[in-house]
Amino acid sequence: MSLDKETTEYAAKTPRSRALHEEAAAVMPGGNSRTTTFFDPYPFYFQRGQGAHVWDADGIERVDFNNNYTSLVIGHAVPDVVKAVQAVAESGLSFPGPTEHEIRLAEMIVRRVPSVESLRFTNSGTEATMNAVRLARAFTNRAKIAKFEGAFHGTHDWVMVSVTGDTKSWGNRRRPKPIAWSAGIPAAVLKNVVVLPWNDPEACEEILTAEAGNLAALIVDPYLCNGGLVPPADGFMKRLRESTERHGILLIMDEVISFRTAWGGGQERLGVRPDLTTFGKVIGGGLPVGAFGGRRDVMAFYDPRKGGARISQGGTFNANPVTMAAGVATLNALTPEAYTRLDALGDRLRGGVRRLFANTRRRGQVTGVGSLFWLHWTAEMLTDYRSTRPKDAEMPQRVFMGMLNEGILMTQRGLGACSLAMSDEDVDRFVNALARVLARQ
Ligand SMILES: Cc1ncc(COP(=O)(O)O)c(C=O)c1O
Known part of the structure; x- marks a missing residue:
């Protein structure tokens, strides 16, 4: 699916967020105080978060693999x-x-x-x-x-x-x-x-x-x-x-x-x-x-x-x-046991994504450490920032938007983070959602 189609689907599901964005744009440049969180056509408005999940102004639930850009390590509203x-x-x-x-x-x-x-x-x-x-x-x-x-x-x-x-x-x-x-x-x-x-x-x-x-x-x-x-x-x-x-x-x-x-x-x-x-x-x-x-x-x-x-x-x-x-x-x-669990969640996610790439012969890679991961869309050996740049520059955004439509939140550039509030099922939900997003590309 093209970025346009993913975006159309996103917009159809989020009319309340669009209305809030229009109100915001009247009083803030771009309707926003945080450049990194903006994306076209508008970011959805968060209403609440609990554990590993967040809900937006239109009532849509998503599993949160962004965790406020990695800040929330034990989950929302613990x-x-x-x-x-x-x-x-x-x-x-x-x-x-x-x-x-x-x-x-x-x-x-x-x-x-x-x-x-x-x-x-x-x-x-x-x-x-x-x-x-x-x-x-x-x-x-x-x-x-x-x-x-x-x-x-x-x-x-x-x-x-x-x-x-x-x-x-x-x-x-x-x-x-x-x-x-x-x-x-x-x-x-x-x-x-x-x-x-x-x-x-x-x-x-x-x-x-x-x-x-x-x-x-x-x-x-x-x-x-x-x-x-x-x-x-x-x-x-x-x-x-x-x-x-x-x-x-x-x-x-x-x-x-x-x-x-x-x-x-x-x-x-x-x-x-x-x-x-x-x-x-x-x-x-x-x-x-x-x-x-x-x-x-x-x-x-x-x-x-x-x-x-x-x-x-x-x-x-x-x-x-x-x-x-x-x-x-x-x-x-964040006890020693908590880090063991966070590492296990990260390993499960990276392992699942690697298997998915291998089974579908995708030009993708996943890097990470502990609870952190990054999805890459290049076959080049990853050694530095330059080597991570995808040839298809739109791919990270297409995946981000596709994942939103599948009920998964990560960051736009490909970074993600697991939290202690996540279950193995939440992690598997990520991998399965990614499989669906890639299948319709
Ligand atoms: C490695 C690193 N240093 C510094 C900062 C800046 O932190 P803050 O956004 O709290 O100003 C960030 C934020 O993402 C970061 O990732």
Whole structure:
């Protein structure tokens, strides 16, 4: 089925969402506050979520493999989280100072992640990476940062470089050019961002060595979670650690998504100890959150005692008690057994999709780690962001729309996430829906 036909079917099922979108477009550009969640002709409006399922304004139920872009790891409206939020909210929503809830969540994260000796909260992953980058600059007294092609680290200027898009003008694969991902990114930013090729340790080493004296930090999402979930080659992350250490470059591991993959996040899975780590999503249990932390001597730049902080971090809602309590309740549910179950759900889904591709001789691949997965529509060996680009550029959107029509929600680019609320049947429903979508292509 063509994208047009899938879209026509979607529109026929969602008249109430269309009406809401028209109201929204009168007061917001495109009717929306979140570019990533928009799709043509209009996104459906969520009415409620429970466990693994969501319902839209037209009453349609879908299994949620998007989970608010991987934030919801134990499911929607989990009673323990809702109770914690309600109990805290009854005593006041926010205050001009700290509450005990902040300490409890910080303790839980420090206990799980040995490289994080000390941390601070923000309201988003974007603010977390923005602070980590600023901190690295302050600590090293160097201006530039390095990032990987295809990696997303939020929406502040310093990381909106070489994220997604048509890679034709992105230069040599081994020496990528920094490309602005948005209008409004000044040339000064592009001059201070060095872009690295994923899974090419020799090229990375050459670039890092050439730029060593200028580089404050290398920021890395250990599983390239937004650039195709292309796994790091064996030893790649360890080589980056060695090289950054040798050159006095701080290694910032962006675990905003990958923290959901293990008790101690991606760094535990990969056995690498970064200088700084950024968090978001799951640690807020579904409410707005971010955090950055790491070496005590580096984090000391934020310490306001004894003469004042060298970096000032504000944020009216930083560490608000409602978010902190939701985070504590969520991490409490993420026991070692919970990760085993999440891994099993991810394995079942990836296994089912692989069998489907093999049986139908589809030009598709699935990557992933733990509860995360990504559907790819190319036969090329997946090594970096460029290799994940499908020849048929419309295919991810056709699949996304087809899956919506089959009662399955994932992300438009192909990323998906299982939650603890899912059953094996929910996962099988995903694979069967994909089979139907592909059969009518
Ligand atoms: C790896 C990574 N870093 C940072 C961010 C930014 O987080 P937020 O959307 O909370 O600003 C995201 C969001 O998807 C992310 O996936």
